[in-house]
Amino acid sequence: MRLENVNMEDIVMDIKPLDHIMGQHAFIRAGQWDYERVTYDYKIGSQEKNITYYVRIQxxxxxxxxxRKTAVIQLMTPLLGKHYYPHGVEYGEEENFPENLVERAKNLVAGVYEDLLQFKNK
Incomplete structure (x- = not known):
């Protein structure tokens, strides 16, 4: 599910401060990158059997x-996904997400966005 209207696409910044700020909000990049792309994930546990949710910012x-950590990164629209063990994460609009989870995801992304804007405006 795309988390629309959070304006994350407006953010363009160097990767080093981006990594730092994302880490402060528990968004992990880990090995999820290649030479041209990055992916930050925030894991949300669930009481549903074999289900984990992820907020993803790419x-x-x-x-x-x-x-080489010299990249300037343009962020994309955040996603909310549902991981089905052992098959993988689904981000489709046909997925059913609890409303409180959607609100939590939007709040997490809004907090990251505010910190990224503050850094950019310094």
Missing amino acids: GRAVEGDVD
């Missing part, structure tokens, strides 16, 4: 190299 390098 970005693409508009210049530089992610591997």
Whole structure:
């Protein structure tokens, strides 16, 4: 599910401060990158059997190299996904997400967005 109207697409910034701010909000990049893209995930546990939710913020390098930490990253519209063990994460609009989970995801993304804007405006 796309988390619309959070304006994350307006953010373009260097990868080093981006990694730092995302880490402060418990969004983990780990090994989820290649030379041109990054993916930050926030894991949300569930009481449903074999189900875990993820808030995902992706970005693409508009210049530089992610591997060398010289990239400038343009962020993309955040996603809310549901991981079905052992099959993987589904982000489709046909997925059913509890309303309180959607609100939590939007609040998490809004907090990240505010910190990213504050850094950019310094």
